[in-house]
Amino acid sequence: MTTKPIRGLERYYEYRERWKAIISDMEKSPVPNPALLALFRLFLENDEKTIDCAENNKPFLSSWYGNAPEIYAAMGIHYICVVDNLLAHQSFTDDLAGIDANIVPDDMCGLIKLGAYAVEKGLVPTPTGMIAMLEPCDAQSVLHESWINNDAWKDVPYFALDPAYRSGKEDFEYFVGELRRMIAFLENLTGIKLDWNRLREVIEETNKQYEIWDEYNQLRRAVPCPGGSFQGSGIGWAISQHIMAGHPGATDLFRMLLADEESRYKANKGWLEKENSRVLWADLIGTVNAPIGEWLEKEHGTVVVQDFQGYTPYSHIDTSTEESMLLGLAKRNLAEVPMIRQARGNVDVFIEDVIRIVEDYKIDCVFFPGHVGHKDQSASVGFLREACRELGVPLLVLTMDIFDPRYLPMDKFTHIVNEFFETHKLGKFK
Amino acid sequence: MFVAGIDLGSATGKVVIMENDRVASTVVIRSTASPEKTAALAIEEAASKIGLKAVSDLEYIVGTGYGRSGVSFITENISEITCHAKGAHWLNPGIRTVIDVGGQDCKVISVNADGKVIEFAMNDKCAAGTGKFFEAMARTLDCSLDEFAALALRSGNPCSITKQCSVFAESEVITLINNGERQEDIAGGLIDSIVRRLLSMIYRVGAVPQVVLTGGCARNMALVKSLEVSLGIPVIRTKEDPQITGALGAALFAQAKALIQNK
Ligand code: SF4
Numbered sequence: 001m002t003t004k005p006i007r008g009l010e011r012y013y014e015y016r017e018r019w020k021a022i023i024s025d026m027e028k029s030p031v032p033n034p035a036l037l038a039l040f041r042l043f044l045e046n047d048e049k050t051i052d053c054a055e056n057n058k059p060f061l062s063s064w065y066g067n068a069p070e071i072y073a074a075m076g077i078h079y080i081c082v083v084d085n086l087l088a089h090q091s092f093t094d095d096l097a098g099i100d101a102n103i104v105p106d107d108m109c110g111l112i113k114l115g116a117y118a119v120e121k122g123l124v125p126t127p128t129g130m131i132a133m134l135e136p137c138d139a140q141s142v143l144h145e146s147w148i149n150n151d152a153w154k155d156v157p158y159f160a161l162d163p164a165y166r167s168g169k170e171d172f173e174y175f176v177g178e179l180r181r182m183i184a185f186l187e188n189l190t191g192i193k194l195d196w197n198r199l200r201e202v203i204e205e206t207n208k209q210y211e212i213w214d215e216y217n218q219l220r221r222a223v224p225c226p227g228g229s230f231q232g233s234g235i236g237w238a239i240s241q242h243i244m245a246g247h248p249g250a251t252d253l254f255r256m257l258l259a260d261e262e263s264r265y266k267a268n269k270g271w272l273e274k275e276n277s278r279v280l281w282a283d284l285i286g287t288v289n290a291p292i293g294e295w296l297e298k299e300h301g302t303v304v305v306q307d308f309q310g311y312t313p314y315s316h317i318d319t320s321t322e323e324s325m326l327l328g329l330a331k332r333n334l335a336e337v338p339m340i341r342q343a344r345g346n347v348d349v350f351i352e353d354v355i356r357i358v359e360d361y362k363i364d365c366v367f368f369p370g371h372v373g374h375k376d377q378s379a380s381v382g383f384l385r386e387a388c389r390e391l392g393v394p395l396l397v398l399t400m401d402i403f404d405p406r407y408l409p410m411d412k413f414t415h416i417v418n419e420f421f422e423t424h425k426l427g428k429f430k
Numbered sequence: 431m432f433v434a435g436i437d438l439g440s441a442t443g444k445v446v447i448m449e450n451d452r453v454a455s456t457v458v459i460r461s462t463a464s465p466e467k468t469a470a471l472a473i474e475e476a477a478s479k480i481g482l483k484a485v486s487d488l489e490y491i492v493g494t495g496y497g498r499s500g501v502s503f504i505t506e507n508i509s510e511i512t513c514h515a516k517g518a519h520w521l522n523p524g525i526r527t528v529i530d531v532g533g534q535d536c537k538v539i540s541v542n543a544d545g546k547v548i549e550f551a552m553n554d555k556c557a558a559g560t561g562k563f564f565e566a567m568a569r570t571l572d573c574s575l576d577e578f579a580a581l582a583l584r585s586g587n588p589c590s591i592t593k594q595c596s597v598f599a600e601s602e603v604i605t606l607i608n609n610g611e612r613q614e615d616i617a618g619g620l621i622d623s624i625v626r627r628l629l630s631m632i633y634r635v636g637a638v639p640q641v642v643l644t645g646g647c648a649r650n651m652a653l654v655k656s657l658e659v660s661l662g663i664p665v666i667r668t669k670e671d672p673q674i675t676g677a678l679g680a681a682l683f684a685q686a687k688a689l690i691q692n693k
Pocket of ligand 1: 284
């Protein structure tokens with residue numbers, strides 16, 4: 001008798017095998033990169049958990065960043081972000097071509113298109129529940145709408161967190177109410193009660209992680225920058241928000257990143273032998289960023305010193321009471337997580353972040369990718385321009401989809417950046 | 431002392447030869463498959479117009495434009511943004527915004543009182559808003575580029591054209607033709623759609639007067655007029671052919687470099 005394969009798991013088996021092969025190759029390498037190895041092991045562990053949940057009917061959630069994953073972690077409920085694996089494995093699949101034929105309108109972010117495509121095509125297992133967030137972009141609603149109209153997902157119970165518009169005390173208090181409602185939903189859905197002591201442990205572990213990440217960032221202020229472009233941003237966000245929150249393995253990985261950077265800093269060495277320019281990438285980083293970072297470093301001796309995903313002004317959460325923990329989580333997830341931080345509410349936070357980063361990290365120029373999904377920010381480009389002019393740093397405004405490298409092909413990108421650098425005497429033209 | 435600036439665009443090659451702060455000769459030719467060949471042909475033609483024989487009669491040659499790198503006889507390359515700003519500023523020192531609509535790309539440059547670039551935006555996507563788009567649409571309307579501009583100027587009620595991609599716009603135009611719309615109004619609608627596209631780029635750097643339109647498409651008066659209406663400010667007409675602005679800027683740099691060299 002043959003059993004029917006579980007929807008979505010075929011892809012996950014592929015991911016699992018690929019991680020295993022990569023890890024085994026790295027282990028055999030004469031100079032294994034310990035941080036990358038640790039990262040891939042975390043990814044593998046996470047995928048194995050997803051497979052276990054789907055195969056054995058254990059509860060697991062579909063969620064998105066900024067939804068206080070610390071709470072699910074404390075409840076021991078596994079969660080996935082539908083697009084994570086699609087992004088990590090993009091170069092091995094033809095998912096990008098697939099999204100063109102999908103239902104999501106052209107002018108939406110590649111992440112949303114991939115998310116809709118993944119569920120439509122059965123590339124992710126059907127979760128026990130969904131936690132949706134109506135922020136930071138309008139496309140989130142489109143995405144969730146597409147999911148609840150999918151045959152396999154239409155009966156999945158969901159809870160949508162309603163974020164407050166501003167970042168005052170009353171806004172955080174309102175969001176605490178949302179988090180309480182989410183906890184009630186999860187308890188009802190899974191029958192698992194939130195253990196507040198366990199939540200304390202998870203939060204304390206994440207507090208540690210964010211402290212180390214902050215130290216790592218402080219070192220990047222040094223000239224020359226001791227770390228490479230986008231280095232901590234990609235890894236840091238993945239292991240703090242996208243796999244089980246508060247994982248001690250993630251804390252170890254943050255320590256490795258810090259130690260690596262610290263060793264160069266103490267030896268007064270930069271990531272590049274000769275650092276010509278320092279860039280702020282004023283947005284999230286996507287799948288386009290790795291080749292961009294490599295090219296900027298190689299061609300122009302330029303390091304992207306900071307970006308919105310790596311810039312993590314996470315405050316320490318007071319774990320003394322239930323209320324203080326929820327208030328801290330509300331603030332973290334509503335006003336500190338990248339994108340939700342910069343795209344929600346009015347334009348001030350976005351501009352203040354740019355100003356602070358330019359000054360603190362001695363930035364020579366700002367790249368604003370003009371990500372297709374971030375129309376709110378594109379509409380604010382006039383404010384950004386004024387701020388950059390006042391700071392005396394050149395601004396390069398592009399139009400990209402940071403999750404779809406076809407939108408602004410690399411040759412166009414390099415042409416524009418070459419013109420920009422030559423015009424402003426930056427990079428190799430310095 | 432003669433110097434030259436060469437702007438090697440994807441559609442045309444432009445040369446300006448200068449002598450003592452004066453434009454001595456200009457030429458615009460269609461690009462060949464090889465930038466080296468385009469540069470050689472254009473410079474030869476511009477030189478022969480004023481009785482010069484060879485490249486060796488030119489003290490300094492600055493290259494700019496997409497095809498500039500790798501041309502053997504160019505003394506130095508300078509970015510097209512910088513050259514356009516320089517050229518426009520020389521033509522009219524009051525200019526603060528340069529909108530260059532070329533054969534295959536367009537750019538908007540914000541310039542300060544010294545002719546230095548403050549900021550710029552470039553069309554990084556496709557043919558929309560470039561000479562290529564106008565060529566494709568003129569073909570669809572079965573007219574020349576000059577006739578296309580003249581048709582648009584006569585439009586009293588421009589059609590609404592939503593597609594800016596030349597492939598999609600072409601089918602939209604065919605539908606409009608089949609629906610019996612007047613050619614003038616289709617051409618007018620096409621011009622307006624391109625201006626909308628340009629505006630999004632213009633607003634990225636700000637439209638500070640005075641504004642000038644350069645590049646081959648600046649000869650299209652319907653485009654100039656539609657832009658003026660949308661921006662609500664006049665678009666300056668230059669005394670030289672707007673298509674040679676980049677080459678002119680390159681020649682001005684060549685002149686300055688030659689002076690330093692000869693000191
Ligand atoms: S990257 Fe931006 S546009 Fe895309 S889903 Fe996230 S917030 Fe929305």
